[in-house]
Amino acid sequence: MVKLLADKKHEEERERARVRIAGEIHDTIRGVKQMIRGLLPPQLDRQGLSSALDSVFCDIQDVYRFTIHAEPDRMDAELDPVAQ
Numbered sequence: 001m002v003k004l005l006a007d008k009k010h011e012e013e014r015e016r017a018r019v020r021i022a023g024e025i026h027d028t029i030r031g032v033k034q035m036i037r038g039l040l041p042p043q044l045d046r047q048g049l050s051s052a053l054d055s056v057f058c059d060i061q062d063v064y065r066f067t068i069h070a071e072p073d074r075m076d077a078e079l080d081p082v083a084q
Helices: 002-006 011-039 042-047 049-064 073-078
Strands: none
Touching: 011 049, 042 049, 049 073
16 A cells, blocks of 8 residues: 555555555544543543443444443442442
8 A cells, every 4th residue: 555655657546545544544543542541541530440341341342343241330249349
C-alpha cells in the first residue's frame, strides 16, 4: 500500500490507499485511547468494580467487535467490600 502512495502513475489508487491508511491510523488511535481509559475507568471510583468491568466489556465490543460474556455482579459477593 505504501508503494501505491509513491507511485504517481496511479492517482486514483494512491488516493484510495491514502484514505485507507488514514482510516487505519484513526482506528488505531481510537483503540489506544479506549485501552488507556480501560486501565482505570472512571466508573471504578464512582460505581465499583462490576460497573467498571461492564463498561470495559462494552468498549471492547465496540472497538474490537467481539463480545465478552461475563457476570461481574456475581463477583461482588465474593470480594471484600474494600476491593469493590
